[in-house]
Amino acid sequence: MSVIPVRLGPAETKLIEQLQAVGASAEAERLAAVGLPTRRVEAYHYTDLKLLLRAVPELAEGSAVTDGSALAIAGAFRFGIANGRVQAHGAAPAGVIVGHTKGGVLTTRDDVVTRLNGAFAADALTLDLTGAVAPVIQIDRRVEGRAGHSTSSARIFVGDGGSAVIVEVYSGSDEAHLTNHSTFLQVGKGATVTHITVNLMSAKATHFATSEYLLGEDAKLRTLVINAGAAVSRTQVFPRFAGARAHADVTGLNLVSDGQHADITMDALHAVPHTSSKPLFKSIARGRSKAVVQGRLVVARDAQKTDAKLMSQGLMLSDEAEILVKPELEIYADDVVCGHGSTCGQLDDDHLFYLVSRGISKPEAETMLVRAFLAELIDPIEDEALNAALTGVIEGWLAKG
Amino acid sequence: MTTPMLEIRDLHVRIEEREILKGVNLVVPKGEVHAIMGRNGSGKSTLSYVLAGKDDYEITSGEVLLDGQNILEMEPSERAVAGLFLAFQYPIEIPGVATMTFLKAALNATRKAKGEGEISTPDFMRAVKEAGASLNIDSTMLKRALNVGFSGGEKKRAEILQMALLKPKMCVLDETDSGLDIDALQVVSKGVNALRDGTRSMLVITHYQRLLNHIVPDVVHVFSDGKVVESGTKELALELEAKGYAGFDGEKAA
Numbered sequence A: 001m002s003v004i005p006v007r008l009g010p011a012e013t014k015l016i017e018q019l020q021a022v023g024a025s026a027e028a029e030r031l032a033a034v035g036l037p038t039r040r041v042e043a044y045h046y047t048d049l050k051l052l053l054r055a056v057p058e059l060a061e062g063s064a065v066t067d068g069s070a071l072a073i074a075g076a077f078r079f080g081i082a083n084g085r086v087q088a089h090g091a092a093p094a095g096v097i098v099g100h101t102k103g104g105v106l107t108t109r110d111d112v113v114t115r116l117n118g119a120f121a122a123d124a125l126t127l128d129l130t131g132a133v134a135p136v137i138q139i140d141r142r143v144e145g146r147a148g149h150s151t152s153s154a155r156i157f158v159g160d161g162g163s164a165v166i167v168e169v170y171s172g173s174d175e176a177h178l179t180n181h182s183t184f185l186q187v188g189k190g191a192t193v194t195h196i197t198v199n200l201m202s203a204k205a206t207h208f209a210t211s212e213y214l215l216g217e218d219a220k221l222r223t224l225v226i227n228a229g230a231a232v233s234r235t236q237v238f239p240r241f242a243g244a245r246a247h248a249d250v251t252g253l254n255l256v257s258d259g260q261h262a263d264i265t266m267d268a269l270h271a272v273p274h275t276s277s278k279p280l281f282k283s284i285a286r287g288r289s290k291a292v293v294q295g296r297l298v299v300a301r302d303a304q305k306t307d308a309k310l311m312s313q314g315l316m317l318s319d320e321a322e323i324l325v326k327p328e329l330e331i332y333a334d335d336v337v338c339g340h341g342s343t344c345g346q347l348d349d350d351h352l353f354y355l356v357s358r359g360i361s362k363p364e365a366e367t368m369l370v371r372a373f374l375a376e377l378i379d380p381i382e383d384e385a386l387n388a389a390l391t392g393v394i395e396g397w398l399a400k401g
Numbered sequence B: 001m002t003t004p005m006l007e008i009r010d011l012h013v014r015i016e017e018r019e020i021l022k023g024v025n026l027v028v029p030k031g032e033v034h035a036i037m038g039r040n041g042s043g044k045s046t047l048s049y050v051l052a053g054k055d056d057y058e059i060t061s062g063e064v065l066l067d068g069q070n071i072l073e074m075e076p077s078e079r080a081v082a083g084l085f086l087a088f089q090y091p092i093e094i095p096g097v098a099t100m101t102f103l104k105a106a107l108n109a110t111r112k113a114k115g116e117g118e119i120s121t122p123d124f125m126r127a128v129k130e131a132g133a134s135l136n137i138d139s140t141m142l143k144r145a146l147n148v149g150f151s152g153g154e155k156k157r158a159e160i161l162q163m164a165l166l167k168p169k170m171c172v173l174d175e176t177d178s179g180l181d182i183d184a185l186q187v188v189s190k191g192v193n194a195l196r197d198g199t200r201s202m203l204v205i206t207h208y209q210r211l212l213n214h215i216v217p218d219v220v221h222v223f224s225d226g227k228v229v230e231s232g233t234k235e236l237a238l239e240l241e242a243k244g245y246a247g248f249d250g251e252k253a254a
């Protein structure tokens, strides 16, 4: 077999150099051999990294300190990670044990973003949560200073019967950063968890984030990805249903404006019988922008009675906007209820006419309908301060339009 | 002569190359209630949509004056705040838009046009309660998304509630009676009659005479094939009911 050598671009060359510098020589060799994924790699079909990742900045220095947050949530308990380093924090709230670990937290998989995260991850925040954790746990991941390549990771265990609301905010100075963040979240038996990630990166940045979930018996999980920042972003969600009656509402929102490319990629594995999921992804695109939603549902041979419905909805506010949706069902069990659907269009003219016929101005009516489109994602967030903060992110985005 | 509330002059309208309104002439003076009766497909809803400013239609000629002001060049929202209100034949459901949020936005738009400030929440709650009092609007209906899951009757009552809240000067009611049982018809009619104040004008579009027993019009117009073919007193409606539309437009009864 002859191997055609891959032509490496400046971004790949830089990444290889950086991998060698941190001692990840195996990853360096792998990247040198295969390069970044192009559209020919199925999982990156709509997000061609070879094309989109033009340059890689220097590794971010770990000395930065940050206490600002891009998203203020009243009453939340805040952890900060700046340029990959976990910051000092106040006394943890009841039921929260804070620790550190070295290296990556994600399960190994054949995915370049996951691999790079594992190779560059240094200092990982660990949280062990037991019982009903009262305050919203906020993890702020920021990149300060000049353009930097920053990696961070967090491992969170929510104990059996516990409950927690966790929100992660990705932000940074207004520079062409490259970020790669990861979270491993284990939801114990009968535990109830909400996990939200909000990408508020600079419009010059390239942003990757991966959240992996492991759900035990009777676990209940709600997730929400909001991609509102970065020039190029890809947020990956990998839920694994490992206990009977585990359920997850996996949701996501791409908000893209002129010049932005945002990708939400889900790869869900229903590994055991009697689990259910309701993935719901929405995208709003305006200007010349691109929103991508990939949703893959894998149902293992043993996972009978899986109930999984994937839905993707797009709203296009301009003619140059693109919303690309790719659902994939891979079902090896025979007694399951699985499906997917997708809709994409503009605001409904009849809805608009009804509102304006009552005197509401057209721009206000449009905003009302956009909010209505998003209500399904935001309404289930029960914590009032968190709900208000997320609504603020959306209103901010709408106001910029 | 005082300016009429609504004056339609030789209005011609097409949809996709087909002429639907073929020279409508109609004058509704201030404070009067006029009825338009016509068979299905004669163009009644088209007329109401054109008045409200829906943009699927091509207006080839004619004028529409609201209190002396030509409204055909105005945006639908501008017409509404100028005092025109259309109660839809088929009010649509808008998921995700809370009914109360919608009502408040509509009321504030009207107030803004009059140079008034935004209404306070307690005043708004009071206004909605007042407007809904005689319409049997229960609070659970108002907690839902706009028209979502409303029964046919609830949708029609919600239209009248909006009308009572916004206090327009010209109300166009498109088949407000369709889909209503007798009890609901009485409730809706009572709501409409409560808004007759000697100044406000109404154009009540219907297919059946029975509505006009409850909302008694000053003038009845017979509408056929895109225009008004006859006008008269409320007895005309009874005559129409007895003879059928065929006696007026020469076409066979549908």
Ligand SMILES: Nc1ncnc2c1ncn2[C@@H]1O[C@H](COP(=O)(O)OP(=O)(O)O)[C@@H](O)[C@H]1O
Residues within 6 Å of the ligand: B015, B016, B020, B038, B039, B040, B041, B042, B043, B044, B045, B046, B047, B056
């Ligand atoms: N959007 C449309 N496109 C094409 N034809 C239409 C449309 N709306 C109405 N029409 C046609 O216009 C005519 C009048 O319809 P309409 O105004 O709804 O009548 P009415 O309300 O009196 O029953 C009918 O023949 C109908 O089929």
Ligand SMILES: [Mg+2]
Residues within 6 Å of the ligand: B044, B045, B046, B089, B174, B175
């Ligand atoms: Mg009609």
